[in-house]
Amino acid sequence: GTVLPYLLVIIAMKSISASQASVIAMSEPVFSGILxxxxxxxxxxxxxxxxxxxxxxxxxxxxxxxxxxxAQIQG
Known part of the structure; x- marks a missing residue:
């Protein structure tokens, strides 16, 4: 199913940035193929x-x- 991976990504995003999560998501098919x-x-x-x-x-x-x-945001 897709519910468990989706929930795990949401939980993980509390600890990592959105850009890191997108890199992990991009690499998922590659590692699935390797496995x-x-x-x-x-x-x-x-x-x-x-x-x-x-x-x-x-x-x-x-x-x-x-x-x-x-970069520092001023305002």
């Missing part, structure tokens, strides 16, 4: 491997391009 391959001996297609690589590359770029300092 299916390792536990269930599923065969991954070239398209799935390329898609996983693109997702992980996007996560890396998003995390690397974060500003190092938070």
């Amino acid at each position: 299916a391959w390792s536990i269930l001996s599923e065969h991954l297609t070239l398209a799935q491997l390329c898609g996983g690589f693109l997702v992980l590359t996007g996560i890396f770029i998003a995390e690397k391009s974060k500003p190092t300092k938070i």
Whole structure:
């Protein structure tokens, strides 16, 4: 079902930022594929491997391009 994962994300968002939660959500299909391959001996297609690589590359770029300092809001 989807109720338990949804509730866990809501609970986790109390501890992490929304951007961190979105990175975790983006990586979920990749890790699901890895678990299916390792536990269930599923065969991954070239398209799935390329898609996983693109997702992980996007996560890396998003995390690397974060500003190092938070700007102060004046007002």
